[in-house]
Amino acid sequence: MRKFKEFIVEKLILICGIASIFFVILIFLFLLKEGLAVFKTVSLFKFLLGKNWYPISEPPQLGILPLILGSLLVTLGAAIISIPIGVGCAVYIAEVAPTQTKEILKAGIELLAAIPSVVLGFIGMVTLVPLVKNVFHLPTGLTALSGSIMLAFMAMPTIVSIAEDALYSVPKSYKEGAFALGATRWQTIHRVMLPAASSGILAAVMLGVGRGIGETMAVMMITGNAAVIPHSILAPVRTLTATIAAEMGEAVVGSEHYFALFAIGIVLFVISFAVNVTADLFLHKRQ
Amino acid sequence: MAKIITKDLNLWYGGFHALKNISLSFESNRITAIIGPSGCGKSTLLRVFNRMNDFIEGLRQDGEVLIDGVNILNGKTDLVALRKRVGMVFQRPNPFPLSVYENIVFGERIHADSVNQDTLDEVVENSLKSVLLWDELKDKLNKSALMLSLEQKQRLCIARVIAVKPDVLLMDEPCSALDPQATMRIEELMRELKNNYTIIIVTHSMQQAARVSDDAGFMLLGELIEFGNTDQIFTAPHDKRTEDYITGRYG
Ligand SMILES: Nc1ncnc2c1ncn2[C@@H]1O[C@H](COP(=O)(O)OP(=O)(O)OP(=O)(O)O)[C@@H](O)[C@H]1O
Numbered sequence: 001m002r003k004f005k006e007f008i009v010e011k012l013i014l015i016c017g018i019a020s021i022f023f024v025i026l027i028f029l030f031l032l033k034e035g036l037a038v039f040k041t042v043s044l045f046k047f048l049l050g051k052n053w054y055p056i057s058e059p060p061q062l063g064i065l066p067l068i069l070g071s072l073l074v075t076l077g078a079a080i081i082s083i084p085i086g087v088g089c090a091v092y093i094a095e096v097a098p099t100q101t102k103e104i105l106k107a108g109i110e111l112l113a114a115i116p117s118v119v120l121g122f123i124g125m126v127t128l129v130p131l132v133k134n135v136f137h138l139p140t141g142l143t144a145l146s147g148s149i150m151l152a153f154m155a156m157p158t159i160v161s162i163a164e165d166a167l168y169s170v171p172k173s174y175k176e177g178a179f180a181l182g183a184t185r186w187q188t189i190h191r192v193m194l195p196a197a198s199s200g201i202l203a204a205v206m207l208g209v210g211r212g213i214g215e216t217m218a219v220m221m222i223t224g225n226a227a228v229i230p231h232s233i234l235a236p237v238r239t240l241t242a243t244i245a246a247e248m249g250e251a252v253v254g255s256e257h258y259f260a261l262f263a264i265g266i267v268l269f270v271i272s273f274a275v276n277v278t279a280d281l282f283l284h285k286r287q
Numbered sequence: 288m289a290k291i292i293t294k295d296l297n298l299w300y301g302g303f304h305a306l307k308n309i310s311l312s313f314e315s316n317r318i319t320a321i322i323g324p325s326g327c328g329k330s331t332l333l334r335v336f337n338r339m340n341d342f343i344e345g346l347r348q349d350g351e352v353l354i355d356g357v358n359i360l361n362g363k364t365d366l367v368a369l370r371k372r373v374g375m376v377f378q379r380p381n382p383f384p385l386s387v388y389e390n391i392v393f394g395e396r397i398h399a400d401s402v403n404q405d406t407l408d409e410v411v412e413n414s415l416k417s418v419l420l421w422d423e424l425k426d427k428l429n430k431s432a433l434m435l436s437l438e439q440k441q442r443l444c445i446a447r448v449i450a451v452k453p454d455v456l457l458m459d460e461p462c463s464a465l466d467p468q469a470t471m472r473i474e475e476l477m478r479e480l481k482n483n484y485t486i487i488i489v490t491h492s493m494q495q496a497a498r499v500s501d502d503a504g505f506m507l508l509g510e511l512i513e514f515g516n517t518d519q520i521f522t523a524p525h526d527k528r529t530e531d532y533i534t535g536r537y538g
């Protein structure tokens with residue numbers, strides 16, 4: 001009887017495991033099937049590097065370069081903002097803050113992670129967008145920069161918590177060794193702790209920023225959604241994700257436009273996958 | 288000449304009295320061993336001399352510790368300067384996850400106002416030579432220090448301390464991670480180094496204390512039971528408890 005139970009449980013778990021892989025494969029195949037269809041009419045080269053995205057003109061022009069650049073610009077901006085703040089915050093929490101401050105900060109960061117992105121987007125729309133508009137004297141505050149700032153907020157919790165873990169897992173003996181040689185706290189942090197935790201911190205940054213590439217809602221709400229090649233971070237942009245979200249509803253099923261949106265999905269998938277795998281490599285290198 | 292003198296040194300971890308009225312003196316150019324059972328306060332005593340206990344919350348200490356005649360226990364002590372003069376080698380070799388070269392010049396980089404490449408190269412060569420690693424490692428200076436053998440790592444850690452030009456070397460069970468041959472060679476190195484340094488070694492091994500030290504102190508439950516010439520401590524201890532310990536009758 002006991003053996004039988006054991007057998008059932010074992011098989012159930014096996015089925016769960018297989019099912020999850022099965023669904024992932026199914027989703028991926030579906031994505032491929034729908035997405036690759038677009039390449040019957042456009043070449044891969046033209047799709048990725050085409051400068052014009054006019055999906056409903058006749059004939060449709062399906063170049064996603066402006067969208068790729070939009071995503072990259074917003075993400076890059078977010079990285080530039082969130083990396084120093086996030087890593088700095090992690091160093092403060094892990095190495096400097098007294099216990100009580102540490103707890104408060106950690107709770108705050110978790111709270112930040114719990115805010116739904118649509119709420120962040122909404123708040124950004126009514127506060128950040130007018131601010132950017134006024135500070136830079138722009139016709140509109142719906143710019144890549146606004147998106148970057150918002151995304152930086154979203155990347156921060158991931159960066160802080162993973163980088164903090166990385167710093168904690170640096171052997172205490174390194175710190176002792178540095179102090180015993182007469183190093184100050186700051187010297188110890190920047191000459192020993194940060195290099196020792198560098199692969200974990202890099203992984204933290206990639207995971208945090210990687211989350212930004214897939215982020216849709218907030219970005220769609222505050223970047224202006226102009227599918228043109230951006231010439232500065234103060235121009236409106238449209239990201240890959242926002243394009244799918246905004247246009248999927250109106251694309252005719254089976255049309256080139258529809259297939260192109262799926263192909264954008266593949267591009268996103270590939271980018272996210274690459275970022276995650278790289279981050280994973282760094283994390284494992286640490287162990 | 289007495290390099291370090293402690294007078295009525297007491298130390299508490301919170302409510303726990305870990306060092307009780309320790310008064311003794313450590314001579315220059317000699318190796319002094321501190322022995323005693325686990326938990327008797329050997330490491331605690333050692334870490335008083337470079338104020339490494341400062342990081343522990345709830346720590347309280349009183350009495351005096353004079354190094355070259357200056358009390359280092361008061362608040363005015365410049366910890367960076369103190370730790371430059373009083374170097375420490377740990378139980379488990381703890382080279383930084385940097386290259387061999389960067390490990391050795393670490394002290395130079397943090398202490399010098401400006402560094403010049405020739406000085407650094409010189410520091411590396413001299414320090415590695417004095418721990419007898421130069422020939423082994425001179426072609427591997429840019430390799431990660433984590434790739435070295437345990438013995439090489441411990442030698443490197445000694446070199447890293449020597450590079451800062453301290454006068455005192457504190458060694459907390461420096462050989463406990465090493466095999467007997469490596470231990471012998473490190474002891475050999477210590478004998479060589481004592482010409483230039485005041486060395487204090489904490490060890491669990493009575494044989495090691497007998498082999499390497501000139502003076503020895505026996506501690507028990509935070510008290511210094513007996514202190515004297517190593518030969519005398521090991522052949523004719525005055526205190527019954529010392530005798531019990533060195534003859535292995537002590538738990
Ligand atoms: N940070 C601390 N907080 C509270 N008690 C401590 C702390 N560090 C050490 N102790 C206590 O102080 C006593 C002396 O510790 P210490 O590490 O100096 O012993 P030791 O002689 O070096 O022992 P071992 O031979 O095991 O290394 C022990 O009873 C230990 O439990």
Ligand SMILES: [Mg+2]
Nearest residue numbers: 329330331459
């Ligand atoms: Mg100890």
